Amino acid sequence: MSHNPQRLCAIDELPEGESKGFDLDGDGQDELFVVHREGVLYAYRNSCPHQPGAPMAWRRHAYLNKEASLIVCFAHGAQFDIESGLCIDGPCQGASLTAVPLSQDRDGNVYLTE
Numbered sequence: 001m002s003h004n005p006q007r008l009c010a011i012d013e014l015p016e017g018e019s020k021g022f023d024l025d026g027d028g029q030d031e032l033f034v035v036h037r038e039g040v041l042y043a044y045r046n047s048c049p050h051q052p053g054a055p056m057a058w059r060r061h062a063y064l065n066k067e068a069s070l071i072v073c074f075a076h077g078a079q080f081d082i083e084s085g086l087c088i089d090g091p092c093q094g095a096s097l098t099a100v101p102l103s104q105d106r107d108g109n110v111y112l113t114e
């Protein structure tokens, strides 16, 4: 059986300093989100470690603080390091988001690698 990685988006759809959610199964809730920071894409499950399964954005695609320097869960304000997914402040300090591995081809297409 051949395994084709699922294409998420083109890198152009994800400007530097922005986040974007993806509703892969079309149930109306994003399962994961991607952050573009300093040329690198980071993807995490949209599930806050404070209350596993709790979605984190305050509106669609809004996963970051105003300065776009941290990921924020808008339920109770947990703040996460973008690069590591570690909660650095808030009710689940020390816990981590679940990273989702991505890959990118030369044409700028972004894929899920799992």
Ligand code: FES
Pocket (backbone or CB within 6 Å): 048, 049, 050, 051, 054, 056, 073, 074, 075, 076, 077, 078, 090, 091
């Ligand atoms: S559910 Fe995310 S901080 Fe409480």
